[in-house]
Amino acid sequence: MEFLFEQLKEYHPPNVLKPCLQSAQSHTSISSFIKSLFGASVPFNDYNSSVPHGIYLYGDVGCGKTMLMDLFYQTIPPHLSKKRLHFHQFMQKLHKRSHELKTVHGEHQNFDVMPTLAYELSKQATVLCFDEFQVTDVADAMLLRRLIDLSLRSDHGLVLFATSNRAPDDLYINGIQRESFIPCIEEIKSKTNVIHLDSPTDYRRIPRPLCSVYFSPRKGATYHSKECRKQRKHHIDSWYSYFSQGHRMEYRVPIRLWGRELMVPKCSPPYVAGFSFKQLCGKNYAAGDYLALASQFESIIVTDIPYLSIDSRDEVRRFITFLDAVYDNHCRLAVTAAAPFSEIFVEPEDINPDDGFELSEKGRKKLEESRKLDESLSNSNSSRNEQSEIYDPLVKEHGFDKSIARQANLFAELDEERFAFARALSRLKQMRSLAWVENVSAKGMTDCLKLGKHHMPKMPNC
Structure with missing residues (x-):
């Protein structure tokens, strides 16, 4: 990183020429013809590139x-111009811009959007x-393949810094x-x-003070009991009051x-949104959709999360996507659920058919x-590595909790799905910490301070 920084101090990117419509069309025709002959596009000779x-x-x-x-x-x-994006955000913007360009130039047959996308990206960052x-x-x-090929060439001069859970050779595995x-x-x-950042420590698992942002019935209580309904209402009302900092509630607001x-x-808006x-x-x-929510609200409350299984696979996948968006935008999250997240994913036959809660x-x-089983393993004198041998690579290779790995196996068979599922559960642990809940964005805090401290709701008991 230090070496790259020193290079960037002396680096001046090229002046990228804006592609004209004719050249973009010609590029499509020529490359398509050559690809039909050889099965691949002609490589760009870039061996003497001065791009760091x-x-x-x-x-x-x-x-x-x-x-x-x-x-x-x-x-x-x-x-140097710069841009920092989460991958999902970038791909969303890329698909949207590609659609806009095709709509504008739809009358031109075989119009190639990629040179324009690469040009615009080079001008932005x-x-x-x-x-x-x-x-x-x-x-x-397929979209990323050509954009990377164009943007990293010396005539565009883009410098890429990426983080990933996967080595490059493992990207899009089995895709x-x-x-x-x-x-x-x-x-x-x-x-x-x-660079492989081979840290022995998962910093998200370092103990932090926990907050009561996640509500589930105490042991022996039922979700629909009178006592539990009263507790759920108090939980949601308290956290909504804290997150909104006294601002008026609105209903059916369109985004x-x-x-x-x-x-x-x-x-x-823009403090808190509530959904079942x-x-x-x-x-x-x-x-x-979830990125739009997470980028426009500081906090989101989700109520009535039932027990989940592979029979509700679509809902689980959406929930994982939602959690990724919330985490990446550092939103705060409060929920009411049928069980703690460590126990909410079960086999279909384990759920009461008359009541999903x-x-x-x-x-x-x-x-x-x-x-x-978890208690006996935690009390065992064997080392963490010895204990993890009885579990799958999510524990041995990625360091997830044994209970998280067990739930991931219930939900998915594909490695990418299982990893995304386990990562979401790991992030849920971090998002319930006091440090996460207290880290409110400046916009919301500024408005709160205008109200005066005596008007600011007190954080619910943690």
Whole structure:
């Protein structure tokens, strides 16, 4: 990182020429013709490039990748333009801009949007910082392949700094048409210094003071009991009051994105929004919707999260996508749920068929057995590594809790899905810490201070 910083101080990017419509069309025709003959596009001779090599920093969850990238981002020399984005945000913007260009130039047959996208990116940033670089979608893979190829060339001069949980060779593993994405992987490896941040410590698992942002019934109580309903209402009212800092509640507030509206059932913009789990995850929402929510609200409250299983796979996937957006935008989260997150993902037959918020008799017995197993392992004199041998690579290779790995196995079979699931559970632990809840954005805090301290609601008991 120090070496790259010294290079950037002396680096002056090239003046990128704006592609004209004719050349963009010609590029499409020529490259398509050559590709039809040889199965690949002609490589760009870039061996004598003066562009500094970027950094591809990868490692396990919680090892400090994002912190290091953010520290580096703050030191980038002021004469260079820069942009720092989460990968999901970047791909969302890329697809949207690609659609706009195709709409504008739709009358031109075979119009190639990629030279224009690469040109616009080079004008926005000389140093591009990607957090959580991952490729799981074939449309993302194909779009990214050509953009990386164009942008990292010496005539565009982009310097890439990316963090990822995956080594470059493991990107888009087992993906559809992966062989077409391999040139992108090779380009990343040739234009960045690939660094494995092999930290033995997961900093997210260091004990922190916990807050009562997640509510679930105490042992022996039922979710729909009179006592529990009263406690749930108090929990939600208290946290809404704290998050909103006394601002008026509004109902059915629309958020416009991609030419349509996402309706927020209740909120106090831009401080807090409230959804039930069904409202949030039971509809056809995607990453862009959740990113819009997380970027416009400091805090989000989600109520009535039932027991979850592979029978509710779509809802679980959306919930994972939502949690990623909340975490990446440092939103605060409060919930009411049928059980603690460490116990909420179960086998379908373990859920009471008449009430998704209760376990069946079989489910209750399995839960008790699981608790006893975790307790016996935690009290064992064997080392953590010895204990982890009985679990899968999520524990041995990535350092996740044994209970998290066990739940990930219940939900998914594909490695990428299991990893995303386990990462979401790990992030939920961090988001319940006092440090996370107290770290409110400056915009909300400024307005709070205008009210005067005597008007500021007190944080619910932690």
